[in-house]
Amino acid sequence: MESPGYRTFAVEVSRVQRLCPSFTRITFSGDDLLGFGACGADQRIKVVLPAPGRTAADLVATCRAWGEDWYPQWLAAPGDQRPLLRTYTVRGARPCLGEVDVDFVLHGAAPGDHAAAGPASRWAMTARPGDQLVVVGPDRPGTGRAWGREWAPPEGGRLLLAGDETAVPAVCAVLEALEPEAARRTVALLEVPCAEDALQPVASGGAAVRWLPRQGPAGHAAHGSLLVDAVRSLLDGGGLVAPAPRRPAEAGSTCDPDADLDVLWDVPEAVGSGDLYAWVAGEASVVRDLRRLVRGAGLPKTSLAAMGYWKAGRSEAA
Ligand SMILES: Cc1cc2nc3c(=O)[nH]c(=O)nc-3n(C[C@H](O)[C@H](O)[C@H](O)COP(=O)(O)OP(=O)(O)OC[C@H]3O[C@@H](n4cnc5c(N)ncnc54)[C@H](O)[C@@H]3O)c2cc1C
Secondary structure, three states: OOOOOEEEEEEEEEEEEEEEOOEEEEEEEOHHHHHEOOOOOOOEEEEEEOOOOOOHHHHHHHHHHHHHHHHHHHHHOOHHHOOEEEEEEOOEEEHHHOEEEEEEEOOOOOOOOOOOOOHHHHHHHHOOOOOEEEEEEEEOOOOOOOOOOOOOOOOOOEEEEEEOHHHHHHHHHHHHHOOHHHHOOEEEEEEEOOHHHOOOOOOOOOOEEEEEEOEEOOEEOOOOHHHHHHHHHHHHOOOOOOOOOOOOOOOOHHHOOOOOOOOOEEOOOOOOOOOEEEEEEEEHHHHHHHHHHHHHOOOOHHHEEEEEEEEOOEOOOO
16 A cells, blocks of 8 residues: 655754844754655655644654544644644755754844744744654655655756745755756845845855845835846846747736635646746745746746745644
């Protein structure tokens, strides 16, 4: 029988490293992670937090009792006892050491950033070595379909990565994994709360990486505005998409096929070949604007992965 490609892992915080005003890197460790099936790039996991009023020890015991069948049991748990699930990116994984790094954005921690912290961001602000938690991630022995990765560029062509701070861990992991030849064809645009949040990837192999801090000498830019402007000027400069007939603008939200969706998630089933592959992620309404821009410039649906990583004013459904 096919076993799932993902499962729960009981983990312990082994290191906490404040990288800059808005990011803290938490290293999770544990023997369980020796079986972690990280496959790089934008691999996502679920961080599982105790339900309000419950302890981390309760959480670990509950998840152990659920075993492989955790998801239906999680769904069936009464709302007030259901652990919280939040989605994060594997920033680094060393399965042979039983270690996984996750870079958490600390909402509202940078100067001029007044975002409210949610349970995961709050947890990360106070995490200490020894804290217990559970993550759901890819299982190396799993025989099911590979789970939780969207980065799938075609061979050749230019590559555009664009995102806000929640996409920085994924973009940095992708850049570090690119072959130098592919890196030279890559542009990454990353909007972050302040200039000190420009986290350089360990190696970007020649990719053009541009950081867009919202807090600047002229004040605080609205979330997503710098990213949208930067993508627009790349497209207007003709530097990214081969000239193609302009599609009629996909008008405002009333005509948007995703307008009713809670969070935009529009990734191609199969990746087409083309002159440009674009991967965009961040706040859902900003991603919707970016998708409209790049599709309007002639990029086919099969060459665009557009992912709402969070939605302003709404907790991740859990
Ligand atoms: C595939 C994927 C990968 C992701 N990878 C990462 C990652 O590596 N690192 C990371 O930090 N985040 C990442 N995120 C985003 C993260 O899941 C959300 O930010 C999540 O909502 C945080 O949970 P929370 O409990 O702190 O806040 P929630 O309880 O979900 O939300 C509470 C409030 O905070 C707001 N909020 C949520 N996120 C932000 C934000 N970033 N800035 C300002 N306000 C916010 C919400 O709109 C809401 O009003 C990823 C999301 C996805 C889908």
